[in-house]
Amino acid sequence: MENFQLENKDSIETKACNAIRKAILSGDFPPGKKLVQEQLARQLGISRMPIREALKQLEIEGLVKIEPYRGAFVNEVDTEAIHENYVLRSELEKMALEKAYPFITEKDLADMDSLIKGMDQADHEAFVQTNIDFHHLLLKRCPWKRLSTFIQVLWNGYSQQTPEFLHGQMEKSNEGHKQIVQALKDQEPERASSLLHDHILNTGKRLIAFIEAKDG
Template identity: 35%
Template sequence: MNSPKAPGFAVRTVAEQAADALRHKIMSGELAEGSSLRQDALAAEFGISRIPLREALVQLEGEGLVRIIPHKGAVVSELSIDEISELFMLRGLLEPLLLKKSAPRLTAADFAELDTILAEYKQELHAQHSTRWGELNTRLHDVLLSRADQPRTMAIVATLLQQTDRYTRLQLSLSAESCRQAEEEHEELVRLCRSGEVKAAAALLKRHIEHACTDLERFILARRRAKS
């Protein structure tokens, strides 16, 4: 691809860089749901061959962002209530379990990092810079769960967070109230963990995830009713 590589990413493949670029286009809304992804045009835009582009599309299909339809090509995945319900249900089950193990082991350095993320998150929410909402949300959850010492479960949760990134940003963009509530719940999560109130933190995390799911389901249903 023509864009310069960021420091520390010299070994990233062309396919991985193409996946990053496409992921950004989808997450930002530049490529809307249902949009056809023409491989020739994208390969030309990125200055690469079709082989790494196909690899990138397969990667994004695994993340739930793209659907590859036999004999038709690739399209941006549409919002699905069933998918949202399943992904957030799994997060609601696994993340509180990890938090119960991780929270008592969080260090002063962890809490300093969480405070930094909260400050950045607040700034980006208030500035309506939606491109970083998913990234900061994932970083916050990652640090909160990082001391659980459950690498396989963490790997599953990391995938779930990546697959729900688009949904998380959509949920936050629905209203100022959604942003305010997410900000307050994240701050309270960190406060509860810092004060050793682990059970309360795990319960809040479950409610936090369920609230995001409910917001999204209502939005999709309302949009479908408006179109009918």
């Protein structure tokens, strides 16, 4: 299946989690399907341990249900949970950028420009990783460490893979990045934060529309 394969980034556990999540959200693994660890490990060419840990993470996200003595099964995709994730991200990342703004350097802005240029030329897989790098750089100067931790938890899920599902998402997303960075350069932190808020919220709306259209 084209939507079930490892990506060339992160740990083996994260790769396995991303591959299974992608297969679920794309419909390759339908609701009710039993996810057999040995079979998944064999298909991905890895051991069972990262599969086991990946399934635990996907259970936290609500995509998988692990039943004692029976195994792991694919859940119905909960669009309300996805909506909650993106609403929380939009509000928390808006706040984090406001807090980070006084500490963002000229080098940070130059590095953001470099990442944006890279995303203009990237394929889906490269875009996913560069997009993660961009958002981390955008918020890395935030002095509120608990806030940063909350945001990272929300990032461990759907956020990473939307460019692989949504038609035109890479172009829409990178145009949003350009607008955010320009607002920072113009010394308009409130506008930059509002743009980031809308950038995240609109991505969530497009992802939910994709899932509902696929299931409809």
